[in-house]
Amino acid sequence: MNGIPDAQVDPIVIEDVVRRHRGGRGIQGISLSVRAGQCIGILGPNGSGKTTLTHLVAGIEQADTGRASVFGQPARPRPAYLRRRCGVSLDTPALWDGLSGRQNLWYFVRQYGVRGSDLSRRVGELLGEADLAAQADDPVATYSFGMRRKLSVIQALGHEPDLLILDEPSAGVDTTFLDWLVRHIRTRCERGQATWIADNDADWLSRAATDAILLRDGRIRAEGSIAELMTSVQARSRIEILLEQDDWTEVPRIPGVTAFHCERNRIRAELNGGPRRAAELHTWIASRGGRIRRLEVRSLTLQDALVRQEGDHAAG
Amino acid sequence: MLPGNLFRLQLASAFSDRRQTLLRLGASILLAFPFLLIRMPARVQATGITMIILFTSFFGAAVSHAHLRIDGRLTRLSLLPTSRWVLWLDLILSSVMMRLGSSGIVLGAFVVANSGHVTAAILLNLAGLLCVALVLLTLLGMGTGRLARSNAEVHLFGALATGMLAMLSGVAPLPVETQGPGALHAWSAAITAWNPIAWLLTALNRLALGSTAIPRLEFTLSCLALGTVVVGAVLRWRSGGMQKGSFNARDIVIGDRAPMEV
Numbered sequence: 001m002n003g004i005p006d007a008q009v010d011p012i013v014i015e016d017v018v019r020r021h022r023g024g025r026g027i028q029g030i031s032l033s034v035r036a037g038q039c040i041g042i043l044g045p046n047g048s049g050k051t052t053l054t055h056l057v058a059g060i061e062q063a064d065t066g067r068a069s070v071f072g073q074p075a076r077p078r079p080a081y082l083r084r085r086c087g088v089s090l091d092t093p094a095l096w097d098g099l100s101g102r103q104n105l106w107y108f109v110r111q112y113g114v115r116g117s118d119l120s121r122r123v124g125e126l127l128g129e130a131d132l133a134a135q136a137d138d139p140v141a142t143y144s145f146g147m148r149r150k151l152s153v154i155q156a157l158g159h160e161p162d163l164l165i166l167d168e169p170s171a172g173v174d175t176t177f178l179d180w181l182v183r184h185i186r187t188r189c190e191r192g193q194a195t196w197i198a199d200n201d202a203d204w205l206s207r208a209a210t211d212a213i214l215l216r217d218g219r220i221r222a223e224g225s226i227a228e229l230m231t232s233v234q235a236r237s238r239i240e241i242l243l244e245q246d247d248w249t250e251v252p253r254i255p256g257v258t259a260f261h262c263e264r265n266r267i268r269a270e271l272n273g274g275p276r277r278a279a280e281l282h283t284w285i286a287s288r289g290g291r292i293r294r295l296e297v298r299s300l301t302l303q304d305a306l307v308r309q310e311g312d313h314a315a316g
Numbered sequence: 317m318l319p320g321n322l323f324r325l326q327l328a329s330a331f332s333d334r335r336q337t338l339l340r341l342g343a344s345i346l347l348a349f350p351f352l353l354i355r356m357p358a359r360v361q362a363t364g365i366t367m368i369i370l371f372t373s374f375f376g377a378a379v380s381h382a383h384l385r386i387d388g389r390l391t392r393l394s395l396l397p398t399s400r401w402v403l404w405l406d407l408i409l410s411s412v413m414m415r416l417g418s419s420g421i422v423l424g425a426f427v428v429a430n431s432g433h434v435t436a437a438i439l440l441n442l443a444g445l446l447c448v449a450l451v452l453l454t455l456l457g458m459g460t461g462r463l464a465r466s467n468a469e470v471h472l473f474g475a476l477a478t479g480m481l482a483m484l485s486g487v488a489p490l491p492v493e494t495q496g497p498g499a500l501h502a503w504s505a506a507i508t509a510w511n512p513i514a515w516l517l518t519a520l521n522r523l524a525l526g527s528t529a530i531p532r533l534e535f536t537l538s539c540l541a542l543g544t545v546v547v548g549a550v551l552r553w554r555s556g557g558m559q560k561g562s563f564n565a566r567d568i569v570i571g572d573r574a575p576m577e578v
Contacts (some may be wrong), residue, residue, distance in 0.1 A: 057397060059395065060391055061395070080397040080398070081397070083395060083396065083397040086395070088392075090391070090392065092388045094387065094392035094393075096325060098328075098329045098336075099319075099328055099332055102318070106319065107318075107319045107322075107325045108396070110321075111397060111398050112396075113397075116558075139332065141511060230333070272396045
């Protein structure tokens with residue numbers, strides 16, 4: 001036994017892990033595993049335990065009970081050769097403000113053993129992909145929030161890690177970068193590299209991840225592959241209508257309107273069948289004397305699919 | 317400069333802002349002015365200079381380490397595959413180098429003001445003692461910065477620790493009640509006897525009084541310390557420079573033996 005993990009071992013295995021913070025928050029009894037080539041997206045409201053779970057996987061925090069392992073080794077303490085296989089970008093960018101973006105990136109990429117011309121090329125490529133090339137030699141102190149976030153994310157990608165851990169990568173960054181990041185993560189999946197993303201943007205996550213879990217109050221409430229989850233809400237949409245009058249009581253009998261809820265002057269409904277159903281509902285409300293002030297239709301998202309699954313589980 | 321290790325990164329960061337650098341040097345020089353320009357007893361002059369070195373170095377190390385910890389950079393560093401020992405060595409050495417600039421100017425000005433009896437041995441001894449004192453103050457400052465959860469706490473803990481250090485180094489006089497025979501006096505005397513800040517104070521006192529004698533043990537230890545700090549700093553500086561050749565990090569990870577630390 002030389003301490004080198006088996007290449008066939010799952011990159012992340014979490015078994016019944018509990019980690020409590022002061023004030024009662026944290027995570028309680030979570031079990032999951034991430035295979036090679038998988039990209040798992042962690043969704044959940046603020047305080048649901050996303051960052052705590054990410055810190056456990058990254059080896060920043062230690063579980064109170066249970067087992068968290070990375071490439072078959074305990075997640076913490078993590079030996080240097082295992083840290084080398086991981087790339088981590090935390091929710092708070094840890095940067096040296098007085099130095100330029102290039103200097104910050106250079107230091108981090110070099111620590112993973114990239115040297116010489118490879119290092120120069122890789123740093124240049126990453127700065128270009130993040131659209132930071134023009135500001136690469138400006139002090140980080142002059143960067144906007146989004147630019148700092150992008151720099152933090154590309155720091156984790158510099159050495160093409162076998163396990164990439166990203167906490168809130170979409171916060172404050174532009175869509176061009178997010179599109180590039182989606183393509184990059186897909187390429188990683190094809191290469192058999194694992195990715196862990198904790199984020200609040202379900203739409204973006206549904207494009208980047210292969211699987212998703214919904215955390216709430218420190219527990220996994222729903223989980224599944226993105227394909228399955230998106231199929232469950234495919235061609236479904238949610239409509240929100242604001243009426244001028246606040247005494248609406250009628251419930252429509254229109255095929256395809258699967259849920260209808262009215263509270264004062266606000267109607268919320270779920271439709272099966274796309275924009276045509278929305279038009280039918282609009283016509284029906286108008287025919288009953290309803291005066292519509294605002295109407296908003298949106299497709300159901302990954303977040304909705306997970307919340308629906310959570311509701312189904314709760315209902316037994 | 318493209319920093320290849322934490323030692324270079326920290327130094328590059330410390331000297332990247334010209335205003336901050338000038339403020340750091342200017343504050344030490346301004347504080348030292350009264351002790352250099354106003355005529356006063358040699359003991360008071362040496363004590364004042366030692367107190368300035370203690371105060372600026374300790375607080376500098378404590379505040380910068382607290383920032384490093386509070387804004388998450390220390391956590392980020394702990395995730396790197398670099399050896400923890402090397403990271404801490406770089407943090408300590410770079411902090412010592414940063415403080416060496418301001419402390420060195422103050423000490424140099426004191427030497428110039430008392431240059432009547434200066435010899436090469438005295439200069440070597442003072443430089444060595446300054447290095448040892450700065451390493452100690454850096455370690456204590458970093459410890460304080462680690463305990464503190466906010467900038468306000470750093471200053472509170474720092475003020476308490478500086479006062480205690482000043483007393484244990486003979487910079488500030490101990491209360492009269494503790495100066496007679498007794499456990500507290502014996503305890504503080506033992507600490508003072510092996511305290512590099514107290515050695516520095518004594519060496520400055522000797523210089524101000526015109527004595528050229530240096531205890532052999534003190535001279536040996538200070539030369540050793542000076543050599544160690546200089547060699548360590550040069551090696552770490554060179555190690556963080558541009559290196560030719562390249563290899564892919566992943567190639568050395570997935571192998572049949574544990575890879576080398578970089």
